[in-house]
Amino acid sequence: MSTPQTDPRYEEKLAEFEARIARGEKIEPDDWMPDEYRRQLIRLIHQHANSEVIGALPEGTWIPYAPTFKRKKALVAKVQDEVGHGLMLYRAAETLGKPREEMIEEMLAGKSKWSLVFAYPAETWADVAIIAWLIDGGAIVNQTIMATGSYAPYCRALKRIIYEESFHLKHGFDMVVTLAEGTKRQRDMLQDALNRWWEPIIMFFGPPDKLSVHTETLRRWGVKPKTNDEQRQIFLRKFVPQILDLGLTIPDPNLRYDEENDRWVYTEPDWDKFFDIIRGNGPMSKERLAVRRLAHEEGRWVREALEATGIARQLREAAVAAPTSSVVA
Amino acid sequence: KADTEWILFEVFVREKRGEHPVHVGALHAPDPEMAIVLAKEQYLRRGDAVQLWVVPSACITATPIEEADIFMHTTDKSYREAYGYRVAERVRHLRGEEKHG
Amino acid sequence: KADTEWILFEVFVREKRGEHPVHVGALHAPDPEMAIVLAKEQYLRRGDAVQLWVVPSACITATPIEEADIFMHTTDKSYREAYGYRVAERVRHLRGEEKHG
Amino acid sequence: MGELTGDSKAALIEYLYMLGDDELLLGHRASEWTGIGPILEADIALSSIAQDEMGHAEVLYGLLEALGEGTPDELAFNRDLPHWRNAIFSELPRGDWGFTVVRHYLHDVAEHIRWQALANSSYEPLAQVARKLLVEEKYHLVHSQTWVRKLGNATEESHRRMQAALDRAFPYALGLFEPTELEAVRVEAGIAPAESELQQRWLDDVVPFLQQSGLTVPVEQAATGWRPTVEPVYGGRQGTHTEYMEQLLDAMQFVYRLEPGAKW
Incomplete structure (x- = not known):
């Protein structure tokens, strides 16, 4: 436990901790860290991992329907990546002391949140294209910023995730362009999907700074290097021109670029709706958790069967008093 | 105490915070604590590392080096790489078309 | 009994012959054999490899990272000698008696 | 091998449909687990195998394209x-994780034996494909063997x-x-071995394992094995x-058939 009350050298350690971050150094799992830093990081990385694992579901439902070999393999690979990102992120949070079993059970019990965009249905094949392009595009904006943060295991995971996301973005953009240059029906399907996903994408970056409990300490500690509004602006600056380039219209009459303040102006979403959704009342919130709970239950016999063999435990005991020959010359 | 059985440890070094540990070699020691001391003498002295890992070699399971072909991909995997997608040219064409599309 | 996510293995990859394995991450598995089978697809869907190592995380002994700063900053070796003296002496003593290896 | 005659070409085409369809359906069924596997690590490994099987089907269909089939x-x-020639084995629903890994194991051994035999096929393009797929098949076999061996007797x-x-x-x-009727033509032309021969080798491999x-296998000892x-x-x-195949095709072809001839 390291709080001002319980640790006489708290101030000194905090100064060294903050100096290290200011120098651009990373914090490793067994470095000293304030409890608040640990708590905020566990909450944030836990939610990020949940979002990856739940995020696999809307696109996952479309895998059996993918219409060509390339799309079919790519969609399996993309959803697989998201499960892999969940794995790496749960691991990053585990290094802060929270076991994966706990994190998964809290998610399944609705006690730990995940990104609201996955509480929306993927109604058509064009939804899969928009998700892969704009939701993954938003995720990359967020992850690239978080990768400049201070906690080393999270940054190492993000480095790998960002590399894999580069495929997601190109794959999504390729799908969107294919629909945009396709038949009238394909173009309409694409525009219709964009109309449904635009508000969730704006909400993806979280409530505006004036609403969110974003503190200066989180920025100084490298837990959250940029605010929600800053990230949203980076997304809009990059993607609005590209969307318009494809001949699509963005379903927000107020969307315009404010030259003077160098920022995109948009219709403020209904943030009460946002908070209601992340509390579990989105159109597909219950459905997503139900699918994840079913998968978890149906897999229990597999987890328990191989846990029973417990070979790993025997290996650990035998490890220290082992023969002198090296297995890995 | 002749009965102290010296076992082989593999040593890994994390050079800087933020980086992954890298295997640097192996050494004999009676137990992990001693292995750390010996490894420190070899690797930490010149300040070229922030952390050392030692692991009994017998604790490591490795794929046989002669079966490296199990990691080979013999059918196309470009569909799951960014370089598997050529889009820029089509967007320019689309924009061109878009004026009278 | 709480649900299990199996135990944790650290994973190392040797990208090319002649290079040292590098730590790439961890995963949950019931035993080393399954850890290899599962680690291959989590960490080697992309990129090259000739060998994969897995180790139960509990088998790893690491130096406290805080200590690294002591070596990095102090020019005065006495701190290191005092710390290391008791143990290094034991090692020299043991080595003297060490018959094999 | 000489020029493909009418008979041997038809026999080859039938064979490529049989093998390609099996791969595609097994890949499709495996991909139904993506995102909902028993544990994250297992989900990821099977998803890779699903992609490989789809890729193998695509390569085999590539040989059919070269023979003018589309x-x-x-x-x-x-x-x-x-017009589908997959064994009903490949179209069955995925069942639980046990059925999925058992089916993959039985298929992987068959595929391993078949590709080894076809590596010497008189139809050179097929021999080349067999050698290529054999490399990726090696991991599939290790993967399914490990699951079957460990789950077979771990708990009640x-x-x-x-x-x-x-x-x-x-x-x-x-x-x-x-x-099938054209099997004899294939064997005669050296394109592929007899199915009964492959089955015997397959039995001698899977039964002891x-x-x-x-596990109890519904077999008996006979002179020939x-x-x-x-x-x-x-x-x-x-x-x-079966109707499983109808539902599977309805899903798999749904988007493609929304706009026939369109590019997806």
């Missing part, structure tokens, strides 16, 4: 039910589920070796399929 996408997404429940999976899968697996994994004591389920090689 592009891989057309063969997968625009071909009607009666895993044993019960694995035995039930084997009892259901085995008769259908024999359908992988369903003989499954028994060592604590192991012999099944259950009837094989045939029909798939002739285009007779």
Whole structure:
């Protein structure tokens, strides 16, 4: 436990901790860290991992329907990546002391949140294209910023995730362009999907700074290097021109670029709706958790069967008093 | 105490915070604590590392080096790489078309 | 009994012959054999490899990272000698008696 | 091998449909686990195998395209039910994780034996494909063997589920070796070995392994080696399929058929 009350050298350690971050150094799992830093990081990385694992579901439902070999393999690979990102992120949070079993059970019990965009249905094949392009595009904006943060295991995971996301973005953009240059029906399907996903994408970056409990300490500690509004602006600056380039219209009459303040102006979403959704009342919130709970239950016999063999435990005991020959010359 | 059985440890070094540990070699020691001391003498002295890992070699399971072909991909995997997608040219064409599309 | 996510293995990859394995991450598995089978697809869907190592995380002994700063900053070796003296002496003593290896 | 005659070309084409369809359907069923596997690590490993199987099907359909049968996408997404030549084994629903890994194991051993034999096929393009697929097949076999060996006898429940999976899968697996009229032409032309020969090698491989994994296999000892004591389920090689296949094709071809001829 390291709080001002319980640790006489708290101030000194905090100064060294903050100096290290200011120098651009990373914090490793067994470095000293304030409890608040640990708590905020566990909450944030836990939610990020949940979002990856739940995020696999809307696109996952479309895998059996993918219409060509390339799309079919790519969609399996993309959803697989998201499960892999969940794995790496749960691991990053585990290094802060929270076991994966706990994190998964809290998610399944609705006690730990995940990104609201996955509480929306993927109604058509064009939804899969928009998700892969704009939701993954938003995720990359967020992850690239978080990768400049201070906690080393999270940054190492993000480095790998960002590399894999580069495929997601190109794959999504390729799908969107294919629909945009396709038949009238394909173009309409694409525009219709964009109309449904635009508000969730704006909400993806979280409530505006004036609403969110974003503190200066989180920025100084490298837990959250940029605010929600800053990230949203980076997304809009990059993607609005590209969307318009494809001949699509963005379903927000107020969307315009404010030259003077160098920022995109948009219709403020209904943030009460946002908070209601992340509390579990989105159109597909219950459905997503139900699918994840079913998968978890149906897999229990597999987890328990191989846990029973417990070979790993025997290996650990035998490890220290082992023969002198090296297995890995 | 002749009965102290010296076992082989593999040593890994994390050079800087933020980086992954890298295997640097192996050494004999009676137990992990001693292995750390010996490894420190070899690797930490010149300040070229922030952390050392030692692991009994017998604790490591490795794929046989002669079966490296199990990691080979013999059918196309470009569909799951960014370089598997050529889009820029089509967007320019689309924009061109878009004026009278 | 709480649900299990199996135990944790650290994973190392040797990208090319002649290079040292590098730590790439961890995963949950019931035993080393399954850890290899599962680690291959989590960490080697992309990129090259000739060998994969897995180790139960509990088998790893690491130096406290805080200590690294002591070596990095102090020019005065006495701190290191005092710390290391008791143990290094034991090692020299043991080595003297060490018959094999 | 000389120029493909009418008969040997038809025999080859039929064979490529049989093998390609099996790969595609097994890949499709495996991909139904993506995102909902029993544990994250297992989900990821099977998803890779699903992609490989789809890729193998695409390569085999590529050989059909070269023989004038249409592009891989057309063969997968625009071909009607009666023209499919997969064994019914491959179209069955994924079941529980036990059925999925048992089916993959039985298929992987068959594929391993088949590609080894076809590496010497007189039809050179097929021999090259066989050698290529054999490399990726090696991991598939290690993967399914590991699951079957470990789940076969780990707990009472895993044993019960694995035995039930084997009892259901085995008769259908024999359908992988369903003989067809043109088989003799293939054997005569050196394109492929006889199915009965492959089946015998397959039995001699899977029976001891499954028994060592604590499972009972419906076979008996015969002079020529192991012999099944259950009837094989045939029909798939002739285009007779189940309603599972209808539902699968409806899903797989749904988007493609929304706008025939469009680019997806």
